[in-house]
Amino acid sequence: MCPDVCSSSAKSAKRPPGAHTPRAESVYCRPPPRTAPLRRRKVDPFVPVMLDEIHEQPDAFARAISLESRSAAAIAEDAKRRGVGLVMLAARGSSDNAAIFGKYLIQIQNSLPVCLASPSVFTCYGARMDLSRALVVGISQSGEAPDVTQVLLRASEMGALTVAITNTEGSPLASAADHVLLCRAGQERSVAATKTFMNSLAAIYLLSAALGGHDSSLAGDLRTLPDWMRAVLSLSDAIASKVDRYRYLQECVVISRGLNLTTALEAALKLTETCYLVAEPYSASDFQHGPIAMVDEGFCCILFAPDGVCLPDMRQMVHRLKERRAEVVAFSADDEVLAAATIGFRMPPGIPEILSPPLYVLAGQLFACHLSVARGLDPDSPRGLRKVTRTW
Numbered sequence: 362m363c364p365d366v367c368s369s370s371a372k373s374a375k376r377p378p379g380a381h382t383p384r385a386e387s388v389y390c391r392p393p394p395r396t397a398p399l400r401r402r403k404v405d406p407f408v409p410v411m412l413d414e415i416h417e418q419p420d421a422f423a424r425a426i427s428l429e430s431r432s433a434a435a436i437a438e439d440a441k442r443r444g445v446g447l448v449m450l451a452a453r454g455s456s457d458n459a460a461i462f463g464k465y466l467i468q469i470q471n472s473l474p475v476c477l478a479s480p481s482v483f484t485c486y487g488a489r490m491d492l493s494r495a496l497v498v499g500i501s502q503s504g505e506a507p508d509v510t511q512v513l514l515r516a517s518e519m520g521a522l523t524v525a526i527t528n529t530e531g532s533p534l535a536s537a538a539d540h541v542l543l544c545r546a547g548q549e550r551s552v553a554a555t556k557t558f559m560n561s562l563a564a565i566y567l568l569s570a571a572l573g574g575h576d577s578s579l580a581g582d583l584r585t586l587p588d589w590m591r592a593v594l595s596l597s598d599a600i601a602s603k604v605d606r607y608r609y610l611q612e613c614v615v616i617s618r619g620l621n622l623t624t625a626l627e628a629a630l631k632l633t634e635t636c637y638l639v640a641e642p643y644s645a646s647d648f649q650h651g652p653i654a655m656v657d658e659g660f661c662c663i664l665f666a667p668d669g670v671c672l673p674d675m676r677q678m679v680h681r682l683k684e685r686r687a688e689v690v691a692f693s694a695d696d697e698v699l700a701a702a703t704i705g706f707r708m709p710p711g712i713p714e715i716l717s718p719p720l721y722v723l724a725g726q727l728f729a730c731h732l733s734v735a736r737g738l739d740p741d742s743p744r745g746l747r748k749v750t751r752t753w
Contacts, residue, residue: 409551409730409733410551410741411551411553411726411733412597412727412730414549414551415555415594416597417547417556418555418556419586419587419588419590419591421545421546421547421559421560422559422563422586422590422719423587424545425543425544425545425563425567426563426566426567426583428545429542429545429567430567432540432541432542433542433564433567433570436496436522436540436542436568436571437568437572437573439522439539439540440496440522443494443522444494445473445494445495445496446474446494446495447475447494447495447496448463448467448473448476448496448497448498449475449477449478449495449496449497449498449516450464450475450478450497451477451478451480451497451512452499452500452509453480453501453506453508454554455502455554455627455630456500456501456506456509456558456561458623458627458630459500459623459627460500461477461622461626462565462620462623463475463498463565463568463569464476464477465620465622465623466566466715467565467572469620469715470569470570470575470576470715471569471572471574472574472575473572480508480509483512483515483516484507484511490519491519491520492516492519492520493519493520493521494520495516495521495522496522496523496524497512497516497517497521497523498524499512499513499523499524499526499538500527501525501526501527501534502528502544502557502558502561503527503528503529503532504525504529504532504533504535505534506534507533509534510533510534513525513537513538517539522539522540523538524540524542525537525538525541526541526542526544526565527541527543528543528544528545528546528549528560530543542564542567543564544564545560546560550741551741552741552743553634553729553730553741553743555726558627559719559722559723562623562719562722563719567580567583570583579715582716583716585716586719586720589709589712590723592709593708593709593720593723594723596706596708596727600706600727601731603704603706604728604731604732604735606704607690607735608735610636611639612638612640612641612660612661613632613638613640613641613660613661613662613663614643614652614655614660614662615632615641615663615664615725616642616643616645616662616664616675616678617645617664617671617675617721618644618645618646618671619669619670619671619714620669620717620718621665621671621717621718621721622642622644623722624665624718624722625644627722627725628640628642628663628665628722628729629642630642631726631730632728634743635730635733635738635740635743636729636732636733636736636740637738637743640663645671645674645675646674648678649681653681656682656685656687657685657686657687658685658686658687660687660688661687662682662687662688662689662690663690663691663725664679664689664693664698664702665691665721665724665725666679666693666698667693667694667708667712667714667717667720667721668694668695668710668712668717669714670714671714672698675695676695676697676701679691679697679698679701679702683701687703689701690703690705690706690728691704691706692705692725692728693705694707694708694709694711694712708721708724
């Protein structure tokens with residue numbers, strides 16, 4: 362039984378026979394129809410490799426920033442020489458979530474138009490286009506994605522300057538590119554990507570800083586991120602103590618906006634693959650164009666609301682959800698958002714918005730990992746998944 366939720370239901374007025382049962386009772390307190398077999402390591406107490414790798418991220422991020430700055434500078438010099446006026450990003454899975462972050466960052470910071478490649482346009486339809494002034498960046502943590510590699514090969518034929526962001530030196534993706542930015546995350550053993558995703562963001566930050574832009578202090582500010590990450594990691598015990606409330610959760614939405622749309626996307630993916638629940642990510646704006654209709658009493662909504670230009674919209678969102686009596690889990694440093702949430706996790710104050718996505722992603726990783734363990738699952742080995750996925 363989930364006392365926090367069920368007790369509130371028990372105190373409500375008696376419903377007539379056949380009346381609707383609030384989600385707070387039917388979702389959180391009813392066990393799922395089936396549970397996946399456990400594949401736990403023989404360690405007591407159980408500490409997932411995923412959690413270890415989450416905690417490795419500050420050092421891994423610092424390593425990438427230190428070792429790949431020169432490579433980013435060389436890319437920027439080549440891009441300037443070739444008159445690059447467009448950036449195209451190609452990726453799959455969690456790398457695609459990193460690409461969406463890159464789309465926001467480069468457009469905001471570098472004033473360059475950015476598009477996301479559709480790999481099937483290259484691999485299935487064989488389309489041709491003029492990419493003579495394009496910088497085409499392929500992102501694959503393993504470097505083994507055949508479709509992303511093919512995008513780089515075809516783009517090069519069409520005149521593009523190509524870059525690979527990967528954790529694997531000498532991989533097919535790296536071999537296909539003119540330039541390589543290595544993630545420098547070290548070996549990642551858990552199937553669910555954490556530090557390789559985080560260091561893909563590091564590579565994108567480095568590329569943006571090297572290209573030059575509105576925030577000339579970005580390169581220096583990146584060196585502060587590892588300390589911010591360590592501050593967020595201090596939330597781990599608090600998150601672990603609260604996730605048991607959601608051990609029978611079967612569906613939720615994950616909402617953020619702007620630069621942190623990547624946070625909503627990546628947190629939803631981690632919840633889906635490690636907890637086997639339906640987690641739908643949304644921009645706060647898109648969510649109001651129809652999907653908000655699904656929210657009724659007790660429906661779980663996870664919000665990431667960092668300080669910055671999008672915070673007023675996130676405040677408005679949390680109040681709209683509370684009007685619908687939703688179950689709101691909020692990650693924020695904002696008092697108003699946290700006060701309106703059912704469960705709130707206070708993020709460190711003073712984080713610049715441009716640096717916030719890695720920190721809020723990290724919080725989402727912790728939530729997914731601890732919830733997976735609370736559900737009796739092994740987040741290191743999600744069923745039916747492999748570390749490398751090959752699609753065309």
